[in-house]
Amino acid sequence: MKVGISTASLFLKQETEVALQTIKSLGADCAEVFLQTYYEYRPEFSRSLQGKLGGMEINSVHVNTHHIEHSLFSPSRRIRGDALYWLDQVMRSCQLLDCKAYTFHGRYGNGGEDLEGYIARVADFCAGYGVKLCLENVCWSTYHEPLIFSRLKERAPNLYGVLDVKQAVRSGHSYKEYIEDMKGSISHVHLSDIDENGNICLIGRGGLNFKEILARLKDAGFDGNLIIEVYPESYSDVTELKASLEYLKEIIYKL
Secondary structure, three states, X not given: OEEEEEHHHHOOOOOHHHHHHHHHHOOOOEEEEEEOOHHHHOHHHHHHHHHHOOOOEEEEEEEOOOOOHHHHHOOOHHHHHHHHHHHHHHHHHHHHOOOOEEEEOOOEOOOOOOHHHHHHHHXXXXXXXXXXXXXXXOXXXXXXXXXXXXXXXXHOOOEEEEEEHHHHHHHOOOHHXXXXXXXXXXXXXXXXXXXXXXXXXXXXXXXXXXXXXXXXXXXXXXXXXXXXXXXXXXXXXXXXHHHHHHHHHHHHHHO
């Protein structure tokens, strides 16, 4: 397992290109790039990032869910077409960054006609670029409870999963249920801690047992990357993220 940080953790504190350099300077092994705007979805923007990586691995790309993802499920052919145009731009950006995973929320809510069919088509679209569609458990979106992933996987063999521990807590289900549901198909993991008041905080400052979480992942055969994803209001200075990196690296070393 390698440990990295998502640029989403620095949203509104630093622009994406600066955030990547900061993450590298903190000692991260890898990063997830949160592309925030249509401007950033374009391959030209990712091309400009190439010289700023310093050899750091880009584990995954994430986009603003409100821009593209819900529209991929629209009954309107033209709306889906626009969404696919921008998804194509994101996939080309992934290729430029040598990134093999796209973190995906899906649609708002949890209903909808032929969800499995839509997911399968999007997964196949991404696979055509050499990128894995990685559905993240999110309490308000497509994968809002355990067993949904395994059902979708039956129709979408190119689908992979992202475990988000804070979202598991918010869903009211144990992260262990999500690990079991995605077992054998977990691409990467989003980690943050939760304090006694239920607020997201830096890893090591809350009450989650990360030794147990990482041991459970290892027992499930997971050997992918761990991505720290906290909210900007969870800390004051970006240098504080380094302590979370070192905290997780120490646990991995002991495992």
